[in-house]
Amino acid sequence: MAEVAFENVSKEFPGGTFAVDDLTLSIGDGEFLILVGPSGCGKTTALRLIAGLEKPTAGTIRIGAEAVNGVSPRDRDIAMVFQNYALYPHMTVQKNLAFGLRERRTPRRETDRRVREISAILSLDELLKRRPAQLSGGQRQRVAMGRALVREPKVFLLDEPLSNLDAKLRVQMRAELKRLHRRLGITTVYVTHDQVEAMTLADRIVVMSGGKALQIGAPQEVFSRPANLFVAGFIGSPAMNLLRGRAAPAPDGIWETKITAGQLCFERAGVPGGEVVVGIRPESLVPGGAELTGPSLDLEIELVEPLGELALVHGTVAGTAARSGAEEEEAILLDETSRAPVTALFSASLQPRSGDRVQVGVDPARIYLFDAATGEAIRP
Amino acid sequence: MTGSTVPASRVPSLATGAKAGAERGRRGGSASQREPGQFLFSPWHLVLIPIAIAMLVPMVWMLATSLETLNETRHFPPIILPHTLRPANYSDVLTQAPFARWFVNTMIVTVVTVAGNLLFCSLAGYAFARIKFFGREVVFVLILATLMIPFQVVMIPTFIIVKDLGMINTLYALIVPNLAGAFGIFLLRQFFRTLPVELEEAARIDGASRLSVLFKIVLPLSGPALATLAVITFLWTWNDFLWPLITIYTPNNMTLQLGLATFEGTHQTSFNLLMAANVMSMLPVLLLFFLAQRYFIRGIATSGLKG
Numbered sequence: 001m002a003e004v005a006f007e008n009v010s011k012e013f014p015g016g017t018f019a020v021d022d023l024t025l026s027i028g029d030g031e032f033l034i035l036v037g038p039s040g041c042g043k044t045t046a047l048r049l050i051a052g053l054e055k056p057t058a059g060t061i062r063i064g065a066e067a068v069n070g071v072s073p074r075d076r077d078i079a080m081v082f083q084n085y086a087l088y089p090h091m092t093v094q095k096n097l098a099f100g101l102r103e104r105r106t107p108r109r110e111t112d113r114r115v116r117e118i119s120a121i122l123s124l125d126e127l128l129k130r131r132p133a134q135l136s137g138g139q140r141q142r143v144a145m146g147r148a149l150v151r152e153p154k155v156f157l158l159d160e161p162l163s164n165l166d167a168k169l170r171v172q173m174r175a176e177l178k179r180l181h182r183r184l185g186i187t188t189v190y191v192t193h194d195q196v197e198a199m200t201l202a203d204r205i206v207v208m209s210g211g212k213a214l215q216i217g218a219p220q221e222v223f224s225r226p227a228n229l230f231v232a233g234f235i236g237s238p239a240m241n242l243l244r245g246r247a248a249p250a251p252d253g254i255w256e257t258k259i260t261a262g263q264l265c266f267e268r269a270g271v272p273g274g275e276v277v278v279g280i281r282p283e284s285l286v287p288g289g290a291e292l293t294g295p296s297l298d299l300e301i302e303l304v305e306p307l308g309e310l311a312l313v314h315g316t317v318a319g320t321a322a323r324s325g326a327e328e329e330e331a332i333l334l335d336e337t338s339r340a341p342v343t344a345l346f347s348a349s350l351q352p353r354s355g356d357r358v359q360v361g362v363d364p365a366r367i368y369l370f371d372a373a374t375g376e377a378i379r380p
Numbered sequence: 381m382t383g384s385t386v387p388a389s390r391v392p393s394l395a396t397g398a399k400a401g402a403e404r405g406r407r408g409g410s411a412s413q414r415e416p417g418q419f420l421f422s423p424w425h426l427v428l429i430p431i432a433i434a435m436l437v438p439m440v441w442m443l444a445t446s447l448e449t450l451n452e453t454r455h456f457p458p459i460i461l462p463h464t465l466r467p468a469n470y471s472d473v474l475t476q477a478p479f480a481r482w483f484v485n486t487m488i489v490t491v492v493t494v495a496g497n498l499l500f501c502s503l504a505g506y507a508f509a510r511i512k513f514f515g516r517e518v519v520f521v522l523i524l525a526t527l528m529i530p531f532q533v534v535m536i537p538t539f540i541i542v543k544d545l546g547m548i549n550t551l552y553a554l555i556v557p558n559l560a561g562a563f564g565i566f567l568l569r570q571f572f573r574t575l576p577v578e579l580e581e582a583a584r585i586d587g588a589s590r591l592s593v594l595f596k597i598v599l600p601l602s603g604p605a606l607a608t609l610a611v612i613t614f615l616w617t618w619n620d621f622l623w624p625l626i627t628i629y630t631p632n633n634m635t636l637q638l639g640l641a642t643f644e645g646t647h648q649t650s651f652n653l654l655m656a657a658n659v660m661s662m663l664p665v666l667l668l669f670f671l672a673q674r675y676f677i678r679g680i681a682t683s684g685l686k687g
Contacts, residue, residue, distance in 0.1 A: 052585075053581050073581070073584045073585045074586075074588065076585075080585050082582060083578075084576065084578060086576065086578035086579050086581070088579060089579075090600045090601055099583070099588075099596075100585075103587035103588045104587045147582075
């Protein structure tokens with residue numbers, strides 16, 4: 001087991017694109033770290049740099065105390081689970097598990113013992129004689145993890161290991177993975193684009209975009225204190241609502257700054273004047289009537305998606321939408337510039353219907369503010 | 381024909397037409413167990429059957445001639461069904477010429493050449509497919525370009541090299557220049573590139589060296605490509621005539637193809653013996669073909685690389 005460190009690491013591909021751009025990051029011994037970001041953000045390249053499958057073009061990577069830039073993958077004592085599992089199709093599960101040990105000249109007796117041990121942990125005993133083609137997706141996934149863990153590596157790398165499983169199995173494997181990590185305590189680096197996986201599994205999250213780490217922190221911290229617009233838009237499901245607004249400091253500078261975005265109007269201390277982006281999480285929007293005293297929005301409901309206990313409400317409010325840069329797709333069918341799309345989570349008992357107009361209130365303390373020009377969070 | 385193949389329900393418009401179609405369909409259905417929409421034979425057969433006949437005639441003629449007397453072989457028009465069978469032609473071949481020796485020589489040359497091609501083309505093909513090194517593309521294109529040079533052009537230079545190495549009139553002359561080839565390198569490189577690279581990366585992380593990756597992961601998954609290369613190299617080597625002709629001159633070192641040519645005399649040729657020898661020299665090739673054919677089908681059916 002070991003720490004892993006990136007020291008100003010860059011990976012430039014031929015053609016001048018930086019997959020990883022001046023990344024500095026240290027991963028503690030036994031930590032479960034998740035690299036999360038949209039596709040193409042450099043998270044997989046970062047993982048491959050640790051594995052030694054890519055060589056950095058600048059900077060130093062350390063595993064333990066040793067700089068491993070020139071060390072080949074086989075000598076790094078790491079293990080990796082690939083997105084498509086990469087099980088050796090011509091070998092039985094037993095041989096798949098034993099391959100790494102045999103290649104390292106582990107005595108047969110010791111190999112057998114470790115294979116038995118890991119297959120007991122991952123309940124693979126029944127499958128040892130089968131080939132990968134005869135396994136279900138979940139079974140393959142477990143074999144892939146077993147093959148990596150059987151070597152008792154210093155660092156355990158996982159590249160979107162759950163993305164090929166169906167939703168139910170994914171939730172189950174997610175829990176198993178967390179239990180496994182707690183039991184074995186191996187330093188783990190996990191790549192995913194699924195922020196739910198990131199939130200639930202990680203000790204710390206690294207939100208990446210364009211090869212840079214935009215924010216590093218505990219899941220809850222990244223969620224409740226996003227460092228910038230991108231992180232705010234990326235973390236949280238459904239995504240944070242973003243509106244363009246203006247901050248106008250009171251003339252004498254004693255009073256709080258007045259912030260307006262469409263109909264939304266509130267005051268906050270210590271905010272410099274200028275263009276801002278106002279962020280409100282869907283869960284923070286509370287439906288109400290005339291009794292609302294704080295800032296509120298006039299939401300016109302267009303679509304309701306029932307989720308059981310809650311209902312996901314899509315609608316529009318007066319104002320201009322802002323973009324975080326983390327959107328998966330360009331929004332379609334939203335050509336009205338005078339109205340901005342807003343998502344809210346209501347209790348299903350309120351029975352929201354499309355076409356309704358609802359007054360929604362928001363606690364000013366739960367409104368996020370970002371600089372419209374730089375995207376950085378404006379914090380008091 | 382077409383009427384009976386259209387399902388009654390699909391016959392459009394006129395009610396009478398539909399009824400007639402349904403009747404015909406029923407009759408067709410009771411006559412044979414065909415599914416609707418299936419011909420008795422594919423139109424391709426009209427093309428394939430004549431081609432098959434054209435390919436088979438020389439074989440049948442060869443087999444017939446190998447069982448005829450010398451006089452019958454000289455008859456015109458040729459006799460396809462001999463009046464009396466003369467299997468003694470076969471034993472004559474074995475006694476009149478060092479046929480067994482030629483067979484063994486050819487076997488040695490072919491087996492070693494095939495093994496050499498499988499080994500060296502795998503190594504080279506893997507390097508070109510997966511290892512990044514300076515000038516890789518240029519060297520690969522150069523090797524590919526050699527495919528376009530006719531053998532007759534390089535024959536003399538190769539001969540001089542082989543002569544300087546002191547290999548003339550030995551089996552080495554037949555083996556050494558053919559141990560690796562541009563075709564094999566190309567074929568295997570292309571196949572290796574289709575294998576999921578994650579398998580190799582996983583093996584490297586698991587502690588395998590490059591050679592280990594090649595021999596334990598890549599080659600076991602390359603059965604179809606290796607079989608193709610083996611069969612093609614086998615056929616080329618087994619049937620090669622020109623190169624043995626210019627490098628081998630003593631009968632004891634000859635290959636089958638070269639030996640067979642000695643049956644053709646300046647003034648007369650014993651066609652019955654020549655054809656008997658031909659039949660025998662073809663047997664391993666036919667055998668290989670049938671075995672390999674089965675292997676190819678299996679290779680395609682079980683190419684379950686996913687997972």
